[in-house]
Amino acid sequence: MPIDPQAFRSARYRPETRLLTLGERFFDPVVPADFPETRLRFRNDRAARQIGLEALGDEAWASHFGRFVPLPRTLPQPLALRYHGHQFRQYNPEIGDGRGFTFAQMRDDRDRLMDLGTKGSGQTPWSRFGDGRLTLKGGVREILATEMLEALNVPTSRTLSLIETGEELQRGDEPSPTRSAVLVRLNHSHVRIGSFQRLAYERDEAGLRTLVGYTLRNLYDEDSDDPVRLLDLVVGRAARLAARYMAAGFVHGVLNSDNINVTGESFDYGPWRFAPTWDPAFTAAYFDHQGLYAFGRQPEAIHWDVMQLAIALRQIAESEPLVAALDQFGPRYQPEVTQAILWRLGVRPRDPDTDRDLVQATERALRTTGVGIDRFFFDAFGGDLPETYAEPWAEVRTALASYEPRKDRSHAYWSGEPCSMLIDEVEAIWAPIAEHDDWTLLNAKVAAIRAMGEALAE
Numbered sequence: 001m002p003i004d005p006q007a008f009r010s011a012r013y014r015p016e017t018r019l020l021t022l023g024e025r026f027f028d029p030v031v032p033a034d035f036p037e038t039r040l041r042f043r044n045d046r047a048a049r050q051i052g053l054e055a056l057g058d059e060a061w062a063s064h065f066g067r068f069v070p071l072p073r074t075l076p077q078p079l080a081l082r083y084h085g086h087q088f089r090q091y092n093p094e095i096g097d098g099r100g101f102t103f104a105q106m107r108d109d110r111d112r113l114m115d116l117g118t119k120g121s122g123q124t125p126w127s128r129f130g131d132g133r134l135t136l137k138g139g140v141r142e143i144l145a146t147e148m149l150e151a152l153n154v155p156t157s158r159t160l161s162l163i164e165t166g167e168e169l170q171r172g173d174e175p176s177p178t179r180s181a182v183l184v185r186l187n188h189s190h191v192r193i194g195s196f197q198r199l200a201y202e203r204d205e206a207g208l209r210t211l212v213g214y215t216l217r218n219l220y221d222e223d224s225d226d227p228v229r230l231l232d233l234v235v236g237r238a239a240r241l242a243a244r245y246m247a248a249g250f251v252h253g254v255l256n257s258d259n260i261n262v263t264g265e266s267f268d269y270g271p272w273r274f275a276p277t278w279d280p281a282f283t284a285a286y287f288d289h290q291g292l293y294a295f296g297r298q299p300e301a302i303h304w305d306v307m308q309l310a311i312a313l314r315q316i317a318e319s320e321p322l323v324a325a326l327d328q329f330g331p332r333y334q335p336e337v338t339q340a341i342l343w344r345l346g347v348r349p350r351d352p353d354t355d356r357d358l359v360q361a362t363e364r365a366l367r368t369t370g371v372g373i374d375r376f377f378f379d380a381f382g383g384d385l386p387e388t389y390a391e392p393w394a395e396v397r398t399a400l401a402s403y404e405p406r407k408d409r410s411h412a413y414w415s416g417e418p419c420s421m422l423i424d425e426v427e428a429i430w431a432p433i434a435e436h437d438d439w440t441l442l443n444a445k446v447a448a449i450r451a452m453g454e455a456l457a458e
Helices: 018-022 045-050 058-066 136-151 193-201 205-219 227-248 295-313 319-326 329-345 352-369 373-380 394-400 423-436 440-456
Strands: 014-016 027-029 039-043 079-081 085-087 090-092 102-107 113-119 158-169 178-187
Touching (some): 039 058, 045 158, 058 158, 058 178, 079 102, 113 136, 136 158, 136 178, 193 205, 193 295, 205 227, 227 295, 227 319, 227 329, 295 329, 329 373, 352 394
Antiparallel strands (some): 039 158, 085 090, 102 113, 113 178, 158 178
């Protein structure tokens, strides 16, 4: 029974159980870890309001999102999803939800089917040798990534909750022992490209058809079982995601096929970074020695992942229409990246050729001058590039002058400095938490990011 039944009377709370219709071969029921404590560190009431959970008191919140007492009328127990995937282009058939699970499903205020998924909630059959835990620092980093991407118009999961769990963890990539946490994300599906790859690997044609139908009906609102139609939709969403990563200056770090979901919504943030300058070779993961997922290679990487979906679907569809759908990635990416950069420039589109010329000139100037990405877009917003931008910015300034602003600069954000999220600031935000349990900088940064989002939003 829920601790706080009054909190679920909102008409916005619309629980679902659609995941159960897939059947038992798609997931494993699991038991969450029994943590020594549950200290609420972050709750996203803005996201909670969109799914009707904002009225939960802190005690009930910790019970549902730290102890995982089931929410009313949705999944009766946590489910660890089964999937495979290519990790740095090497196929791995031994992965799945190893430190997380899907805890609940519900509709949001846009009538989308949403999942509540976890990170750090304990071991599952897919944990292998992992402890199923999340470091508190990893949770803080995910808050910062999701808040920043949401503000920059990137389709992303949102961090709904972060609860410290009172355990000490040993990690090789940060000072140990370190503090532990469990995170809950709100996401438009955790069905991954790797979910289809697993079924193809196991020659499970019936399972592939079931998952195609589930995805089209529940995630795309289409009454169809057509795998070619699904690939076509995923190609469009994936192209949009790649384009918006570029406009945001964001590097995901691990664009494996198990980290790309079929709704084109970014999620699962590990070694992410925001690029300080427009450097195509900039990488986020210290172990990405070949630059496979470097800033400038992200569209290629996401296209490659979508290709793996096409290969999986080949078991239940003809090659020719699948190839034709896959070949649309490039033609869809180009207008998407143009639109995304114009959005960040704060100007309204004119015509495809003129818009493309402006975007290409902007990218050239950013790359050759080394001007900070966030600095430039802050200064150029609305189309009035300051005279301090000398050569080689003349082409950009001239082109921008002919564009209409999509929004004025009256918001208080424009009277200050650009909001960035570079690695040094991430470390500076974490340091007082680690040393003094001082969350002031994190809370202030979240507020600053949301102010930027308000200034940029339509």
